Amino acid sequence: MSPDKDAAVKPHPVLSDYYSNESERRQRVDDMFDSSAVYYDKINSIMSLGSGIRYRRQALLRAGVKASQNILDVGAGTGGVSLLCQEIVGETGNVIALDPSEGMLAVAKTNGVKNTLQGFGEHLPFPDNSFDFVTMGYALRHVTDLNLLFSEYHRVLKPGGKILLLEITQPQHPFRRAMVKLYLKRIIPTITLVFLGSAKAQRLMQYYWETIENCVPPKTILSSMELAGLSTVNRYVEQGIFSEYTGIKE
Numbered sequence: 001m002s003p004d005k006d007a008a009v010k011p012h013p014v015l016s017d018y019y020s021n022e023s024e025r026r027q028r029v030d031d032m033f034d035s036s037a038v039y040y041d042k043i044n045s046i047m048s049l050g051s052g053i054r055y056r057r058q059a060l061l062r063a064g065v066k067a068s069q070n071i072l073d074v075g076a077g078t079g080g081v082s083l084l085c086q087e088i089v090g091e092t093g094n095v096i097a098l099d100p101s102e103g104m105l106a107v108a109k110t111n112g113v114k115n116t117l118q119g120f121g122e123h124l125p126f127p128d129n130s131f132d133f134v135t136m137g138y139a140l141r142h143v144t145d146l147n148l149l150f151s152e153y154h155r156v157l158k159p160g161g162k163i164l165l166l167e168i169t170q171p172q173h174p175f176r177r178a179m180v181k182l183y184l185k186r187i188i189p190t191i192t193l194v195f196l197g198s199a200k201a202q203r204l205m206q207y208y209w210e211t212i213e214n215c216v217p218p219k220t221i222l223s224s225m226e227l228a229g230l231s232t233v234n235r236y237v238e239q240g241i242f243s244e245y246t247g248i249k250e
């Protein structure tokens with residue numbers, strides 16, 4: 001049976017410790033990001049041991065982000081990826097940072113992101129063929145439907161345009177997988193509580209791990225990209241854990 005374009009592909013099942021249905025999920029996820037926005041950059045730099053920005057820059061350059069492009073950064077959060085895109089595209093390019101969380105976008109503006117817009121990846125408020133690049137850093141797990149997301153990406157990309165999705169994927173090797181689980185499930189939430197003093201941010205980091213552990217496998221993500229009409233879809237893995245998904249609109 002061939003895959004159905006109209007059937008929803010959820011990035012992970014209902015996580016009943018956090019919400020009981022889809023509409024509750026949307027509210028909870030937005031609340032968690034809103035209330036943890038001021039802690040997000042600190043958590044991120046502790047979690048990545050300072051390598052987060054460097055790695056993101058390498059991934060953007062590897063994917064071919066360059067000067068003068070028009071870029072949409074979806075799930076922009078506090079603007080980690082958007083700021084790097086702004087730096088790479090320069091004065092002759094343009095970057096729009098889109099995110100549903102007002103709290104995260106407020107921090108993004110303070111961080112220096114020039115253009116922010118509240119919205120969801122699954123319903124992009126842009127005409128067809130608008131962007132050279134669509135980027136998404138660690139936000140894929142929070143959308144409602146991968147098929148809808150990728151068909152929107154395909155729609156707003158110009159012909160020849162490209163997407164780059166950054167995601168954390170569980171390592172293949174059982175020992176590495178156990179180490180990553182210990183780190184993200186136990187150590188990071190504990191550090192978040194102890195050093196930042198926020199139970200809400202701790203809850204967000206617990207949720208962060210749950211969504212990684214329950215995320216659909218990479219092949220589901222790749223076939224959803226193909227189903228949306230993207231070509232040359234690919235997954236490059238860095239350090240066994242950082243997945244970079246790319247695809248082109250022909």
Ligand SMILES: C[S@@+](CC[C@H](N)C(=O)[O-])C[C@H]1O[C@@H](n2cnc3c(N)ncnc32)[C@H](O)[C@@H]1O
Binds near residue numbers: 137144
């Ligand atoms: C882990 S943060 C990633 C932030 C940033 N991209 C980075 O690289 O650090 C995930 C972001 O996804 C956003 N998000 C949640 N649901 C979304 C959706 N349906 N569409 C777009 N973004 C969404 C959240 O508000 C949050 O800011």
